[in-house]
Amino acid sequence: MSNEEDPVSADITVTSVEIPELTEEEQRDRLHLERRVERAFFEAGKALTELRDRRLYRSTHKTFEEYCRDRFAHSRQQSNYLIAAAGVYENLTTIGCQNVANENLTTIGCQILPTSERQVRPMTKLEPQEQQEVWLRAVEVAGGKVPTGRIVKDVVQRIMERTKVPNTYQIGEVCQILVKENSELRGKGGCWGIVSQANEFSCTVRMWDGEYAIGLQHLKSYNYLPAECEQMRVICDRINQVYSSGLEESVQKFLESLGKLNRAYLTDLEEKVLSLLESEITHKEAWG
Incomplete structure (x- = not known):
């Protein structure tokens, strides 16, 4: 076999491609x-x-x-x-x-x-x-x-x-939400919530529209008596049962107003409106 036919000895030509630099x-x-x-x-x-x-x-x-x-x-x-x-x-x-x-x-x-x-x-x-x-x-x-x-x-x-601070909050305790420039809590300033779980650096808090994990620096206890905490728990349960994201805006605004109560009870009017909403929800569920 001649050199021309021998693939081992054949010359291989490699053409270099110049990559242009970026212009300014x-x-x-x-x-x-x-x-x-x-x-x-x-x-x-x-x-x-x-x-x-x-x-x-x-x-x-x-x-x-x-x-x-x-x-x-x-x-x-x-x-x-x-x-x-x-x-x-x-x-x-x-x-x-x-x-x-x-x-x-x-x-x-x-x-x-x-x-x-x-x-x-x-x-x-x-x-x-x-x-x-x-x-x-x-x-x-x-x-x-x-x-x-x-x-x-x-x-x-x-x-x-x-900077660890002991978590002194108790399950069932009613707290006020402090926004303090936390964008995740936008719209929750002044709302109250009930501690459902006490973690190391935060608490899981039940509010009028669901549960949230909130840092200790964003909570302030109302220092309610046990009986008052129980009253707020009942109110929270009732609001949660009525609330859904598909409600009319006026209804959501009413429930949100209840979520910002700074007292451990409902007025007569608030009680009547909430009871009416509960009745409506029960009626709809009964009729599918």
């Missing part, structure tokens, strides 16, 4: 698009907040929860996560670079910021100053890069341990 315009476009990707969860949270606060869903849906489910396939929890994350993100932009336009506050701008909702989820229950402290520490642990959600969660846990 392309580099700017890349940075701009990367920033949009990084801020996607923040923009979604801001948009959801405005849709909710301005009630822009009212022409097609009775409640924000129904609207998010139908329009975005979001559960209420998922929407709340995004709304809360947007609040944390906005707070973190105030750590530094206050004079820089918001669109430049990214991981490739003058400071490192979150790029996903899961990275900030562990911080949503913290005070604004604590959020900033956690994030700076998490970035440091991550070696100056965007930290993972796991790193952030670990840092939060360490700070919570450092």
Whole structure:
């Protein structure tokens, strides 16, 4: 076999392909698009907040929860996560670079910021100053890069341990909800709830429209007597049995007003209206 026919000795020609460098315009476009990707969860949270606060869903849906489910396939929890994350993100932009336009506050701008909702989820229950402290520490642990959600969660846990306050709340105790800049509790300020579970750093609280896990810093006991706590438990049970996301807005507003009582009883009028609603619900259930 000749050399020309021998595949082992045959010459192989490799043509190199030169990849052109990005132009200045392309580099700017890349940075701009990367920033949009990084801020996607923040923009979604801001948009959801405005849709909710301005009630822009009212022409097609009775409640924000129904609207998010139908329009975005979001559960209420998922929407709340995004709304809360947007609040944390906005707070973190105030750590530094206050004079820089918001669109430049990214991981490739003058400071490192979150790029996903899961990275900030562990911080949503913290005070604004604590959020900033956690994030700076998490970035440091991550070696100056965007930290993972796991790193952030670990840092939060360490700070919570450092500032641990004993949970003195008792099951059945009636508490007032204190919002304190926690966007997840928006609309719940002044509401009362009944402690159904006491955890290490939070309590599970039953309110007029469901159960919520609330940090200790967002609770304040009414110091009701045991008999008064029992009265409020009965009222809470009655409201929960009547409440559903599909109720007319006027009915929801009435139930919400009961959820903000600062007394351990119903007036005669409140009792009559609630009894009427209970009767209506029972009648509908009986007739399917």
